[in-house]
Amino acid sequence: MSTLLVPYYEHPAVRPAEWDAIIAAAPRLHSVVLNPASGPGDRPDPAFAELAARLRAADVRVLGYTDTAYGRRPTADVVRDLTRHRDWYGTDGAFLDQVATGPEEFAHYQRLATAAWGLGSGTLVLNHGAPPHPSYARLADVLITFEGPWTTYQALPRHPHPYGGGVRVGHLLYGVPAGADAAGAARARGATVHCAVPGVGDHPWGTLPHALEPTR
Template sequence: MTGGHHPDGRLLVPLYVHPAVDPAAWQAVAAADPKRVAAVVLNLADGPGEPDHVFTEAAEKLRKAGLPLLGYADTDYGRRPHAAVVNDILTYRQRHGISGVYLDQVSAVPGALPHYRRLATAARAAGCATVVFGHGDHPDPGYAEVGLADLLVTFEGDWAAYQALALPLWTGRHAAARFCHLVYGVPAERAGEAAALIAARRAGVGCAVPGAGENPWSTLPHQLTAGRPLPEPI
């Protein structure tokens, strides 16, 4: 996912269910075509959590299947101390050999840019080839500057909200591969429509899941359950 050479229309999988709870979900992800998967996000406990051999073994199977792994780290909109976030990254690197980091709850305001610039720099110094900023909506355009994040999650929400989304003009100045849209609460019969909409909105990476409630990301993406790849962006 670095260097801008990866194909668009790929899947980001937030795999937020423990492999002991839903082993079939992990097996389905491990069986996915690595060329179609931008990355899988590991999240044990809103971070790396305590050492867990079941989780470690399942993550290793994903890595051996050729899937890039990102470690989930909560930044609490800039309130979480720099050192705590970096410690999460280093823990993931040590335990799971992650190739990147998914920084979640990233602030959208320009005043927090220096904080996130330092975090991105620290992540790369720790060996992360890929840095994802999980804003959940469109941030200040400064977050798209070169050298910060490889991927910006500019939408995370339910299907109804996604259908009403309006894109700010500044997004048109960047490649589709820089943007990711994560949509939950998508009924199976609307999965194709959701994938087409993600592509039409120039999000080169995306995910649509049926789940809702507190943790919709405990359900598998439609693209893995129905064998529907994301169409290429228009």
């Protein structure tokens, strides 16, 4: 079964109905990515703090979004973001974005993973957006090995889970039409965690999966 990891990058005061729909779907969710300001921001946001508390009360994993710039962002800056997510929003995991795929950057991400674990991250998701070197499976609970449009995804070959151990594979899809069997497509390509949204362009993660769209 492929469960939903939801990266929804909209403010709860602007999209309250959408956030209500996410919380209502709690039993179907693997986790939700919290992203107040392309990271935790410079100061706590009370609306996101309240949202995070509601998600935790619904027994949803809350992952703090942190950009790593494919290994170019300094370790101290990433750790600062992880710390702010924990202190301000009570996150219980981390979603590291723009993660490198090659073995050359593995040591850097090993340090970041160690820092995340030390800060209490129980779930670590690495968003490579493409298949990474197998060594990264030693660090993550979930490896995001595809992020891209539905049209590209449909052309990918079907294959089993390529990584050993207990790591799960996730796929993030956008531009997905209503009625598409995204969950089935993800399973066929080895993913047990996925998100498939209709949004396109520079900000597809401001839309929800069709199945979670609130009724008006």
